[in-house]
C-alpha cells in the first residue's frame with residue numbers, strides 16, 4: 046500500500062472531482078457519510094453525548110457534515126467551531142450553512158473563551174485540523190487540545206489527529222490531539238508509523254472514499270506499507286527437482302568468548318528460513334557449542350581461541366552474514382578489512398559488524414554494492430550521525446544509503462527498509478520481540494533468503510516481514526514477556542504457511558452451518 050503525501054492527496058481529490066464529475070462538496074459528503082456509517086454501526090443510536098470540534102478548513106467541513114448526519118439520526122450532539130482563522134474553506138461554509146436547516150447552532154470558540162466540561166463517558170470528534178496543518182496551532186487552540194486530551198473522553202479523530210504535520214516533526218507535543226481512534230481517508234499516513242508521531246494515533250483505520258483509482262495506481266510514492274499482499278509476490282517457491290545446492294550456502298561470521306549464542310541463533314535462523322547449507326565461522330571457543338547445538342550446521346574456526354582475528358576459509362559461500370557477537374577489537378577490525386578486500390559474495394552486516402564500520406569509516410568503501418545493514422537506533426546513529434527527529438533520521442539514512450549503495454533496515458516497532466530514496470514500512474512484529482537475540486535472528490533470516498536467490502532488497506523486505514510475522518505467531522503461545530529469539534525461529538515455518546492462508550470470512554447473519 047502506498048503512503049501518499051499531502052500534495053498527492055490534494056491532486057487525487059482534483060483528479061477524482063474532474064473524472065467522476067462531482068463537486069468537492071460531494072467528495073466531502075462521501076467522506077462524512079463513511080465516518081457516520083462507522084459510528085452508527087457501533088453506536089446503534091446510543092445517546093452518549095458526542096462533542097464535535099470542527100476547524101474552519103475541510104477537516105472542519107467533514108466534521109460539520111458528520112454533525113448533520115448524526116443529528117438526522119437522532120444522536121445527542123454538540124457542535125463547536127474552533128475559529129482559529131477567518132479563512133474559512135468553501136465547503137466548510139456550505140456545511141455550516143446546512144446545519145441551520147436542522148436548527149443546529151454551533152458554539153464558536155475564540156481566543157480567550159472558556160471551554161465547557163466534557164464527561165469521561167462522552168465522545169469527542171476531532172475535526173480541528175487535517176492534512177492542511179502548516180504551522181503550529183495558536184496557543185489558545187493548543188490549550189483547547191489539552192482540555193480535550195485531559196477530559197478522559199474517547200477521542201475519534203477525522204483523517205489525522207489534529208496537530209500532526211504530514212511531513213515534519215511536531216514542535217509542541219502539547220498541541221496535538223491524542224486520538225483513541227483515527228479514521229483516515231483512502232490510505233494510511235506515514236505519520237502513524239513513525240515513533241514520535243505514531244503515539245498520537247492509538248488505533249487507526251482507513252475509510253475508502255473512492256478517490257480516482259487510476260491516479261492512485263500511477264502515482265509513485267516515497268514510502269510503501271509492506272503487508273502480506275505486498276510481500277507475497279517476492280516469495281520464491283521450492284522446485285520439485287531441486288537439491289540442497291539449489292538453495293545456497295550461508296556463512297555466518299561472528300561470535301567471541303561469551304557471545305557464541307548470537308552465531309547459533311543467526312545460523313539456525315538461516316537454516317530454518319530455507320538456506321541449503323549453513324556454515325558458522327567462529328573463534329575456536331565456538332566450535333563445541335555450535336557443533337553440539339546445531340548438527341545441521343558446519344563450523345570453521347578462527348586461529349584464535351576467544352575472538353576473530355583473521356577471516357580465512359577455502360569455501361565459496363553464496364552469502365555472508367557478518368557481525369553478530371563479533372566484538373570490536375582492533376585485531377577483529379583488521380580481519381574485517383582484509384576480508385572485505387577479497388569479498389566475492391553479497392553481504393549482510395549487523396551488530397558489532399556495524400560498530401566496526403562506524404569506528405573505521407574507511408571500510409565503507411570496500412562494501413559490495415547493495416550490502417544489507419540492519420542497525421538498531423544506536424548503531425544507526427553511530428553510522429549516519431545524530432538526528433533531531435524521525436524525519437531527519439529518514440533523510441540522513443536515505444543519503445547514507447545513496448552514498449554507499451547500501452540497503453538499511455531501521456529497526457523499530459515498524460522497521461523501515463531504506464534503499465536509495467525509497468522506504469518500505471513493515472507491518473508485522475510486536476513489543477515482545479524487543480528481546481536478546483531477536484536481531485541475530487533477523488540477520489540469519491535475511492542471509493538465508495539471499496542464499497536462496499532472493500535479490501538483496503527483496504530478501505530484506507521479505508525477511509523483515511517474515512521475522513515480525515514469526516514473532517506474532519510465537520506470541521500467541523508465549524505472551525509478550527516469555528517471547529524469546531529461539532521461539533521466533535521456531536515459528537518461521539508457520540510464518541511461511543501463513544503467507545498462503547486466506548483471510549477468514551466472517552460468518553453471514555442467518556448463514557447455516559453445513
Ligand SMILES: NC(=O)C1=CN([C@@H]2O[C@H](COP(=O)(O)OP(=O)(O)OC[C@H]3O[C@@H](n4cnc5c(N)ncnc54)[C@H](O)[C@@H]3O)[C@@H](O)[C@H]2O)[C@H](O)CC1
Nearest residue numbers: 073102103104130174175176177178179180181182204230
Ligand atoms: N482526499 C481526502 O483525503 C479528502 C479529505 N478531506 C478533508 O480535507 C482535509 C484537508 O483540508 P484542508 O482544508 O486542506 O486543511 P485543514 O482542514 O487540515 O486545515 C485548515 C486550514 O487552516 C490553515 N492552517 C493550517 N495550519 C494552521 C494553523 N496552525 N493555524 C491556523 N490556520 C492554519 C490551512 O491553510 C488550511 O487551509 C483532510 O484532512 C480531510 O479531513 C475532504 O473533505 C475530502 C477529500
Ligand SMILES: [K+]
Nearest residue numbers: 171174205207
Ligand atoms: K483531525
